[in-house]
Amino acid sequence: MTSTRRIGMTVNGERYEADVEPRTTLVDFLRGTLGLTGTHVGCEHGVCGACTVLWNGKAVRSCIMLAVQADGAELKTVEGLARGATLHPIQQAFLEKRGLQCGFCTPGLMLSIDELLARTSAPTDTEITDTIGGHLCRCTGYQAIVEAVHLAIEKLRTK
Ligand code: FES
Ligand code: FES
Incomplete structure (x- = not known):
């Protein structure tokens, strides 16, 4: 039993x-x-x-x-993350910067980025790459994800 x-x-x-x-x-x-x-x-x-x-x-x-x-x-x-039909700024930024392709890595990445941006509204490039580097993405080459993080920072600032 x-x-x-x-x-x-x-x-x-x-x-x-x-x-x-x-x-x-x-x-x-x-x-x-x-x-x-x-x-x-x-x-x-x-x-x-x-x-x-x-x-x-x-x-x-x-x-x-x-x-x-x-x-x-x-x-x-x-x-x-989302509020009903309204995407969270991180999700919206991933969409606009094409920070995902197959999307397999995306939910986990977004939560790590959410944690980072809750700790600091102005992360350094090293903090961003350290956060993203803890996630394996086989599709994007990571650059679009970095751009999505920068856009998410902007969106959260002007929210
Ligand atoms: S499934 Fe948990 S770290 Fe890969
Ligand atoms: S978007 Fe496919 S693994 Fe990251």
Whole structure:
């Protein structure tokens, strides 16, 4: 018999409670139990960054966290960026600068950028490249993503 544990957390401002097996990863919980499939699963080894979400405001790799570790936490996933039909400035900037192609890396990247821009409204080039460099993107060559970050900074300033 498999034992489960009751956990509760806030995700994108909504409260959730569920019974989970202690071995369930956070990304499997978000996707499989809560149906928030915007968070992608790539390497499952904490390397590619596709599964990045914000855990109490900090960017974490949800494939190497257990769901039980998020008990009591505030989480943000890509679904928490837009306000209804209005894209978040980071999303709008990615759209305008063509910062995505297949989109597989995009949700995780956007959450790391969201964390960066919550910490500082004027990140240095090094901070931007360090943030982006933690994510594997096989399509864009990264330049368009850098441009999208700069545009997002501008958009957030004038918001
Ligand atoms: S799927 Fe989590 S870091 Fe790659
Ligand atoms: S847009 Fe395809 S992996 Fe980044």
